[in-house]
Amino acid sequence: MRIRPSGQATLADVARAAGVSLATASRALNGGARVVGPDLRERIVEAARRLHYVPNAHAQALAGGTTATVGLVLHDISDPYFSAIARGVIAGAAEHGALVTVGTTFRSMERELEFVRTFRAQRADAIVLAGSGFEDADYRAAMHDELDLHRRAGGGCAVVSEHDLPVPAVLPDNREGAADLARALVEAGHRRFAVAGGPSCLTTVRHRIGGFLDAVAACGIPVDDVELLDHPFSEEGGRAAAHELLDRRSRATALFCVSDVMALGALDVLAAAGVAVPDDVSVAGFNDVPLMRRLVPAVSTVRLDLEAMGRCAMELASDPATADARTVRFPAEVVLRDSTAPPVRQEAP
């Protein structure tokens, strides 16, 4: 971008115009306490208005003030999962009078680290990581260092989802939620499952699949019989998973997609292929993103209060009392809707 020719009124200009000292002007305009005589204050404020004075936030920050800025790292702002979390973070920040800077990574570990570094450079008051963690030792070590440095410098931080990092975390009950869903499905009579999951380097994915499989196993169903469809953690990935399901003429009666967005993609493909949901196959997602209940059939899923999670993360990241690695669990609640039903197709083994 371009260089900025100053041309802005500075505090010094205001002070001069009002015939007071720089310090007084500073106190009157940006200092909180009313330690300035009302008469002077008036004059200064008036001068400031006349000159269209706007404080230079960088100078303020540099001089030891506050930045009132929080950095938010997420995968993609137009993904409803993240925009809901972002809404919570932004709302929480607003209550602190802070603004949120958003970095979108599109699931790149490198970009994620880079954003954290940038936020550090900006001396963000707080940094919130909203995406799932990666199961990668180097990444984790690097992120650990980065956040550690940030906190040592007085900054706060928090993560949403498991990151296996010693920082405050908002932990959705991924494991339990997926397990509950599995149990509900088994109870409904399902025995043959397919699971559409994103790359296993994502902690969230691992936990959801893990919880699901454990519960299935606990119900006495051989885990090996569960078909694992390994595709990207995205709508496109959901599409691919459905295609695979179709191609291999799967006999699964229920498909668990580890995220709603994947379920969306899968449902699209299934519908196009003339596969009836839930009659031919039940489909469930995870997150309960707003639109899931509006689709036909309404999609069964596991509800997470995304906005509250974002808000909570913001709170954890800004609360000095949270300097230690505190953790807040968020319950995941199974929501059975029309996309799941007892299996109607009874097949012979």
Place this chain on the structure above:
Amino acid sequence: MRIRPSGQATLADVARAAGVSLATASRALNGGARVVGPDLRERIVEAARRLHYVPNAHAQALAGGTTATVGLVLHDISDPYFSAIARGVIAGAAEHGALVTVGTTFRSMERELEFVRTFRAQRADAIVLAGSGFEDADYRAAMHDELDLHRRAGGGCAVVSEHDLPVPAVLPDNREGAADLARALVEAGHRRFAVAGGPSCLTTVRHRIGGFLDAVAACGIPVDDVELLDHPFSEEGGRAAAHELLDRRSRATALFCVSDVMALGALDVLAAAGVAVPDDVSVAGFNDVPLMRRLVPAVSTVRLDLEAMGRCAMELASDPATADARTVRFPAEVVLRDSTAPPVRQEAP
């Protein structure tokens, strides 16, 4: 938020550790050109790494560097309309190596102005206004001043949607799109319309309603017969509009909601009331937000390439050649889906 105890390695520390001057360290680390001897450069970079040096963005900005920051003002990040635009803006900014700071206004003119002021304080390279403009003289005057000052200080800016401000603008064809939709509906045989619109202080709303009514009139249908449902520009508003429609036992055969989100609310209420769409009443929205085509019935609407619009706004705001008030129109394309059909109910006058 809290005061930040420094505790960070500074450039001076790095310079000392590497045994060079501050200036040299600066050039080696943050200066672009390779004007530093490779040997020294190496030593400096090494020292920086060892000390976990992160440049202080505020100091850089203050010392005359660039901020690489753009401020984005919008209504609500979790509204798919805005999150799509935001995605475009963020992507565009990323190409410039800039980060986006998001201010959400929830349609408050005051908050909007306040955010612009804050972005000015942050010396944002560019400011993008994504919400609809308000039809309010005071607001417009204030915003005009604010943006003017910002541009005079060398900053760029752009607005999405009509704001009647002398700044670069991305203009969706609201008027034409709504008119096209009206014509399509009339062609399908509709004669009795209802229009669910948000507060008329929003320019976007006025234009869409205006375009719709004009076209209807041009088709020889008395505009006075069109029922105007004046409710908030939100899903809740759409709900209210549908309730009103129901309460007054409207005879309209087609309901035009000025935004998809309103249509969403209206459809929900209609469905709950047992009103069949499109058999009892056709419903159309505006924007073609991602989920509209996934609903059942798929919702007719007017498509806008939201992400491209966001990207374009970012471009306009960052391009110095755009210092004058340039304008880019975006076509709005009618997309007829299953929620609209010829009226089946023929009523006697």
Place this chain on the structure above:
DNA sequence: CTGTTAGCGCTTTCAC
């Protein structure tokens, strides 16, 4: 209450 005086951490002329 108000004014003076130092910096905050960095970029940038200028000299060398």
Place this chain on the structure above:
DNA sequence: GTGAAAGCGCTAACAG
């Protein structure tokens, strides 16, 4: 090439 020095605009001790 590299170093020395002068700010960028503001806040925060200190004095008065």
